[in-house]
Amino acid sequence: MFSMMFHSRLLAENYAPPTVTFAQEAKAYLREHPETEFIDIYLYDCHGRPRGKKIGVEALLSLEEGCYFPLSLYATEIDGQIVHAGDDALSAIEPDRLCLPVPGTLKPCAKDPKRYAQLQLSMREQDGAPCPLEPRVILQRVLNTFHQRGLYPVIxxxxxxYLSETPEETAADAWPFFQIDGAPSIAALLADIERHAGLQTRGLTGIVAEAGSGQYELNFRHTDDPLAACDNVLAMKxxxxxxAQAHHHSATFMAKPHSDKAGSGMHFHISLNNARGENLFAGPPEALPEIMLHAMAGVLALMPASLALIAPNVNAWRRLRPMLATPRFSGWGHNNRATAIRVPCSSPKARRFEYRLAGADANPYLVVATLLAAMLYGLDKAPGLPPADAAPPPLPTNQPHALMLFALSPWLREQLGDDFARLWLTSKREALARFEHEVTEAEKAWRL
Structure with a gap:
């Protein structure tokens, strides 16, 4: 359903060479930042963590030919251990793969923007194709499917x-809910964050004090470039x-860093444009367009299996579990933050829905790829959308159940790539087994 004619814009986006070579980009950067001495070069692993190394500025131009990192980078767990996925190429041989600069990602580095720069890389297969295990590549592949239909996601x-003073937060420094004037130490840090976000052109529109003491929210502008949006989310982390470290504070993006405070989410507002830039979700709230209803129905239908990627670790489930006990959370609603999918207040032409399931610890490339894959399912299969504020079937309440559902979801596995799906399942099951093997300090304190 809703298949559209192939649009020539796809060719321009995905197959045409960049109009500016990396050498030109690098020379322009150095003209603007002549005091640069070092560059952090990195890729993001499956958990959204940057992994790479520091190079001297004299080696920058040579990166046009690429450099090499091990393929096993995508088989690392959060703690850096390599997952034994039954694939010698990952866990034993650890072959290197060519990595090339991502155009437009050479930016000043916040730790010292005069002397340090940073550059994001993307891995290639031996035949030069994008690496199918790389989350950014997975998102690009799903986006290509939309573009082939003349559909352009806007997110x-x-x-x-959370921000806290090192090592413990002081109550005086925490800003209350939606407070705009706060303690000088936090105000200076937040101002610095906004300034450096501007230097890196990260699309940040504001920082809001949230419900939890010491909790804040970053807001980004709407863009029809989801890849760049996810680049910006990870760069902002x-x-x-x-x-925070420079200001003698600490920052955490854990989904549930405090047992007695609100968890930290990562929400995405999303709509679909046509090739002319018109919002296909536009319409009054009482008469949402059919394409929007089908897209939301697909997201709800695949939400149980999606949790395997949206809630990637034990701590993520600590954030989700209280919400999963709320009957309406697994549904959708108008202007209702108690549901996983919210249709927020907006003008008819700005109509969109908000996906509220993911925690701040999730990999944004995988969250958006999973969300878009589920929307495609809705557009193709038309599963039917339950009424607003209804109580659909409950979602899984634990990680093993969600992993099992993902393993049994041919649609998600195909859209995200079966090689990636196998690696993800092995990685998460292995990490969970290691976690459950550990005896916690709380257990030791029982003195049984």
Whole structure:
């Protein structure tokens, strides 16, 4: 359903060489930043963590030919251990793969923008094709399917996080809910975050004090470039950690860093444009367009299996579990933050829905790829949307159940790539087994 004619814009986006070579981009950057001495070069692993190394500025131009990192980078767990996925190429041989600069990602680094720059890379297969295990590549593949139909997703991320003084937060420094004037130490840090986000052109539109004491939310502008939006989300995590440390604070993007405070989410507002840039979701709230209803129905239908990627670790389930006990959470609603899918207040032409399931710890490339894959399912299969504020079937309440459902979801596995799906399932099951093997300090304190 809703298949559209192939649009020539796809060729321009995905097959045409960049209009500016990396050498030209690098020379222009160095003219603007002549004091640059070092560049952090990195890829994002499956957990959204940057992994790479520091090089001297004299080696920057040589990156046009690429550099090499091990393929096993995508088989690492959060703690850096390599997952034994039954694939010698990952766990034993650890072959290197060519990595090339991502155009437009050479930016000043927040830790010292005069002397340090940063550059994102993307891995290639031996035949030069994009690496199918790379989350950014997975998102690009799903986006290509939309573009082939003349559909162009528009997204706007929101991400929550906590700031605290090192090592303990002081109540005086925490800003109350939607407070705009706060303690000088936090005000200076937030101002620095906004300044450096501007230097890196991250599309940040504001920082809001959230419900939890010491919790804040980043708001990003709407864009029809979801890849760049996810690049910006991950870059902002690194930027905030660097600046928090410089201000003698710590920052955490854990989904549930405090048992007695609100968890931190990563929400995405999403709509679909046609090739002319018109919002296909536009319409009054009482008469949402059919394409929007089908898209939301697909997201709800695949939500149980999607949780395997949206809630990637034990801590993520600590955030979700209280919400999963709410009957309406697995449904959708108008202007209702108690549901996983919210249709927010807006003008008819700005109509969109908000996907509220993911935590701040999730990999945004995988969250958006999973969300879009589920929307495609709705457009193709038309599963039927339950009434607003209804109580659909409950979602899984634990990680093993969600992993099992993902393993049994041929649609998601095909859209995200079966090689990636196998690696993800092995990685998550192995990490969960290691976690459950550990005896916690709370257990030791029982003194049984």
């Amino acid at each position: 706007a991320p929101e991400m929550e996080f 690194r930027l905030i950690r660097q600046l």
